[in-house]
Structure formats: C-alpha cells, structure tokens
Amino acid sequence: MIFVFTKKCTALLLALCLFFCLPATASALSFADMDGDGRILAADARLVLRAAVGLTPTTAEMRNAGDVNGDGNLNPDDARAVLRLAVGLGNKDDSGLRGMDGARLIGLTSNEYRIYEKDGSTYIDGILIANKTYSLPSTYDPGDLLPECKQAFNAMCDDAWYYDDINLYEVSGFRSYATQKRIYNNYVASDGKAEADTYSARPGHSEHQSGLALDVNSLKNAFAYTAEGKWLAANCHKYGFILRYPYGKSDKTGYIYEPWHIRYVGVERATKIYNSGLCLEEYYGITSQYNY
Numbered sequence: 001m002i003f004v005f006t007k008k009c010t011a012l013l014l015a016l017c018l019f020f021c022l023p024a025t026a027s028a029l030s031f032a033d034m035d036g037d038g039r040i041l042a043a044d045a046r047l048v049l050r051a052a053v054g055l056t057p058t059t060a061e062m063r064n065a066g067d068v069n070g071d072g073n074l075n076p077d078d079a080r081a082v083l084r085l086a087v088g089l090g091n092k093d094d095s096g097l098r099g100m101d102g103a104r105l106i107g108l109t110s111n112e113y114r115i116y117e118k119d120g121s122t123y124i125d126g127i128l129i130a131n132k133t134y135s136l137p138s139t140y141d142p143g144d145l146l147p148e149c150k151q152a153f154n155a156m157c158d159d160a161w162y163y164d165d166i167n168l169y170e171v172s173g174f175r176s177y178a179t180q181k182r183i184y185n186n187y188v189a190s191d192g193k194a195e196a197d198t199y200s201a202r203p204g205h206s207e208h209q210s211g212l213a214l215d216v217n218s219l220k221n222a223f224a225y226t227a228e229g230k231w232l233a234a235n236c237h238k239y240g241f242i243l244r245y246p247y248g249k250s251d252k253t254g255y256i257y258e259p260w261h262i263r264y265v266g267v268e269r270a271t272k273i274y275n276s277g278l279c280l281e282e283y284y285g286i287t288s289q290y291n292y
C-alpha cells in the first residue's frame with residue numbers, strides 16, 4: 001500500500017515538476033532558439049514557420065524568440081531569417097567574436113549582421129557598438145584609450161607629420177561614464193535636453209567611453225576645411241579609423257556633423273566603410289535612437 005502510494009506520489013511530483021518546469025524553461029528562450037536547446041538549427045526555423053502559419057501553438061516567449069526581424073509578429077520572413085542563421089548565413093563577419101566567451105546572440109540587424117551582447121555591451125561584426133540605441137554599462141571602464149586605438153592614432157599622427165607636414169593631436173579621448181554624466185548634465189542645464197541630445201551623448205551612450213574614439217585638433221565645423229581636417233577625412237581609414245558622424249548623416253547617426261570625431265574599427269572595416277560612403281549605422285543596418 002505504502003509502495004503504491006509512493007509511486008503515485010512520485011508520479012504526481014513528476015507531473016507537477018513538468019508542469020511548473022516547462023514554462024520556466026520556455027521563459028529562458030533566447031533569440032531564434034525556439035526549442036530552447038541552446039542552438040539555432042533548421043528545427044527552430046521549422047518551428048517559427050509552423051507557428052507563423054498557426055500549426056503550432058506558441059507561448060509569448062516563443063513569439064518573442066522567433067520574431068527575429070522585430071516587427072512584433074511571427075511570419076515566414078522570421079523563419080527564413082532563422083534558417084539563414086542556422087546554415088551560417090546572416091553573419092557576414094563574426095571573426096572578431098572568436099574567443100569571446102559568453103557572447104550571446106540577441107538579434108539581427110536589417111543588413112543581416114548578428115548582434116551580440118556580452119557583459120551588457122553590444123557587438124556587431126566583432127566591434128563594440130555605442131550609440132543612442134546601444135549603450136555601454138556604467139561598469140565598462142577601460143580607463144584610457146585602448147592600446148590598439150592609441151597605437152593606430154600615434155602611427156597616423158607620425159605619418160601625417162612626417163610625410164605631409166600635417167599636425168594632428170588628440171583633444172579629447174577616453175571619458176568615463178561618470179565624466180560623461182557630468183558633461184551631459186551641464187549641457188542639459190544650459191541648453192535644455194532636446195538641444196543637448198543633438199551634440200552630447202547621454203551617460204552610457206558616448207563613444208568616448210568605449211576607449212575607441214577620440215576628438216582631433218578642434219571641435220569646430222571649420223576644422224573640416226583645414227588641411228588637417230581634409231587629411232583626416234581622406235586618410236584615417238588607412239589607420240583603422242572612420243569619421244563617425246559624417247556630413248549629411250545626422251538622421252542616421254543621431255548626432256550633428258563632427259569632422260573631428262574618429263572611431264577605431266580596424267583597417268579592414270574602416271576601409272570597407274570608407275569605400276561604401278555610408279556611416280556606421282547605415283553600413284551595419286542599425287538605428288541610433290534613444291528608447292527612453
């Protein structure tokens with residue numbers, strides 16, 4: 001009798017476990033991983049398609065995980081995108097992420113680049129992204145320009161001076177979260193929030209916090225017409241930098257034209273972006289808009 005009771009109890013416990021555990025597992029579904037097995041495979045694409053056409057009942061978490069184009073619905077386009085991810089497409093270049101443990105796939109850009117999150121920061125094409133949409137956590141603090149950025153900048157300054165009599169120098173490099181907070185709040189106090197948002201980043205959104213961006217020579221538009229400004233625009237990609245906020249791209253970058261602000265992305269990417277004539281946001285297919 002006791003034996004039977006125990007067996008029943010065990011069965012009941014198991015059923016209860018399954019009942020309560022399954023939704024818990026489902027709530028941990030990550031981007032494009034519809035069945036929660038930790039991988040993005042053709043089976044996930046099939047699930048998205050079946051859900052999109054109403055053949056498979058879905059939970060809110062499944063709809064969230066499967067809506068890879070972020071339009072709020074599950075449709076065949078999502079299934080197609082998941083299938084492309086499953087077969088290794090939609091990652092035009094993830095090479096920079098090799099060896100980056102713990103990076104989590106969180107989305108796909110409109111140009112089909114994978115968006116990764118690690119320690120609260122966002123990476124696309126292997127590079128750190130900081131703009132109005134993607135922020136850096138307050139704890140991200142390299143304390144200075146990162147070595148690769150510093151070395152590339154020094155090499156560029158040396159060559160500019162040696163070969164072309166061009167004198168380039170840093171006027172503003174790394175800025176911590178706390179420093180940016182102080183600067184931004186000062187601008188808001190004097191010009192108002194709406195105006196300040198066009199030229200100063202909110203704390204966590206400044207590229208200067210990344211340690212990969214710096215301002216060169218002069219913070220004036222006239223810098224673009226100087227020999228130094230022209231040299232920088234024409235040559236910085238050869239050293240791995242891009243003009244981050246180019247002329248006529250304010251609606252994409254979220255910032256006014258800044259001929260002095262350069263961002264290190266590596267020579268290969270910088271050259272591709274320079275040749276494309278696109279700003280970083282257009283090149284990768286991302287937005288730069290505050291969502292708060």
Ligand SMILES: [Zn+2]
Nearest residue numbers: 208214215261
């Ligand atoms: Zn700057």
